[in-house]
Amino acid sequence: MHLDKSRGPASCKRLPQSEVERQSALFLDTALSGALESMPLPVVVLNTCRQVVYSNSGFGDFVQRISSGSILGRRPGEVLGCVNSGIGPGGCGTSEFCGYCGAVRAILDSLRGRTGVQECHIQYKGENREDSLDVLTFCSPLTFKNEEFVQFMLIDVSADKRLKTMERLFFHDLMNTASGVYSLITHLERQKLTDESRRYVEMLRSSSCQLIGEIADYRSFMAMESNELIPNPLLLNSGQMLEDILAVYRNHVLADEKTIVVDQKGGAFTFEADPILFKRVLGNMVKNALEATRKGGKIKVETALKGKQAIFAVYSSSYILPSVGCHIFKRFFSTKGAGRGLGTYSMKVLIERYMGGKVRFSSSKKDGTCFTVQIPAGDLCQ
Template sequence: MPAPDPTCFAPTERAAVEEIRRQFAVLSNHEIPGVLNAVPVISMVLNRCRQVVFGNRKFADAIGVADIREALGKRPGEAFRCVHAASAPGGCGTGEFCVHCGAVRSILLGLAGRENIQECNINREDGGKIEALDLRVSSSPLAFDAEKFIIFSITDVSHEHRRRSLERIFFHDMLNTVGGLQGLMEFLVEEVPEDLRPDAQLIHRAMAHLTDEITYQKQLLAAETNELETNFSTLRSCDMLEVVEATFQNSEQAKGKRIKVRDACSQATFDSDPVLLRRVLGNMVKNALEATSPGGVVRLGCRPGETWVEFWVQNDAVIPKSVRMRIFNRSFSTKGLGRGLGTYSIKLLTERYLGGAVDFSSTHEDGTVFRVRLPLGG
């Protein structure tokens, strides 16, 4: 028996051609082909030697073959023409580059009986050009007729990764530019002639508002991708209400309306992230102001419990039942296209990052009340 090829990572052993054909025939006469072809992602069945013994139509299209039998016996990197697949005599999974390959790691974990999801970055040869791909791969063990296989699936997330990279660059550059302009306006407010000072102050406030809006969008995107970091500190409930009231009392949304903090609010000390909590309460107030008619009042308050503190925002408008059913859905809004992140972000930030809960009620007797309940201990 010849000595096995050397390897830097995964075993080099391969099944014989006759064995591959037998496994393909067995799998083809089962319901597995129908199931995999119904899955809208690239999926294949690999044997214990990491070789393709079946693949769905998405897989065949991705590697450019008309018949899946053309790919039988290949390993995933070989089927996808990874530039490192032939860098070692043992083929895909055995070269020094393969040590860091998320696909190989995922497959080996799957063969060990562990379902898993990994990230994989490969360079593939495509028509004489090199194409860089960012992939999300997964492996799930499959036992069939006393044989061990894995179902290996691939999702191309290259566009998602590029979009996130561009977003990070965009927010970084925008905040730097707007921050510079805001600093310049701070200087000009003091230096311009007295008759131009109101205009300079107006521009300065607009720049501050723009900076805040850009920061909010950056935080929301980070929250959706689980990349948002929290910074908890000890807070006082009435202090938070006063900050929110002062922020919105002279805002565009509050023109012709009043914001009133309930006098009977009881002070509570609790742990939370002040920046995120201001976002949550601010969105509650902003939504209430937009729903309030000129001359109306938006009321704020808080009440402590044994283990929690609750903030509430109330306005006199009533939300129709058809709208209430979808109030926290992403991008749903009664204000038109491109809106609808306000209530969605309230729930997202509160429940995923602040450890709290959100609810609301809307009746003809009490108007609409949004409530955020947070644990005292953070």
């Protein structure tokens, strides 16, 4: 038993190994151990001194890559090879660094009778190398055979953490490169060019704007899916918003030999929305309509202010079958092949979750298809 005073959030006290083995025997061949063994996640049971008295095979397989030897009687950080578990006088939970450990906090919450859920970053020393581990820990109080324990379960989220970090770096570098290309094109526009060359530069500028928009769109989509997206609503002008969208799509390959008609009923008006997110929604509506329109055809974009509601509608002559229409806003559903199906889904989520509006569509053989977005215009708008 450790008698030294803890420098961390938890007690140094440990039960003798003989007592740990007695507690461990309580779980042998019981319905509870059978249930824990069948769980697909690593699970251990800790006593009130935070020592392992039971572990399922999933936990044994998980820690085998980090350390070998007996798990029984050791604390989670010691089993996982945490570099701080050997600093404190009583091992895991007793160093000054352990106060920042999510796993320790979750365990202590459960010892106080509450369910604890915490994320934890562990720097560990394995048998051959030093590495890091990110886990999500779930702890809950457990009373078994009139004794108090803690059920400790973890999920390895290291791959997700690394993927998110790589995505942030990738998008940052990719956006810098695309912005650099755009700057070069802007510089070219200031030079003396022939009419033909200037036309090509304008096409390059349009493509560059589209590329930057696609990168920003995908980055915001990833943030939206992980509930990390934070909208930044500003006062916008409907006429300018349309002009910005159409400047991209009038020169788009999808608009070749097609006409875009604009009808601003009652004239331009102001409304509140995040400009980047709303451009993504309206751009997707225009793009989808162009994709569905044959050469020689036209699409129509309408805007209107009705009371305190801003209305944006995009019409095309195409017809959506009912068997397709019932799936139109589902994630990854597309009639255009694998790897598609985020456009209409993200439109609905962005408008309804982040802008407090509504997205709907109608389609008939006679009138074609219309996608409509309706959002609150805001008190300052007119």
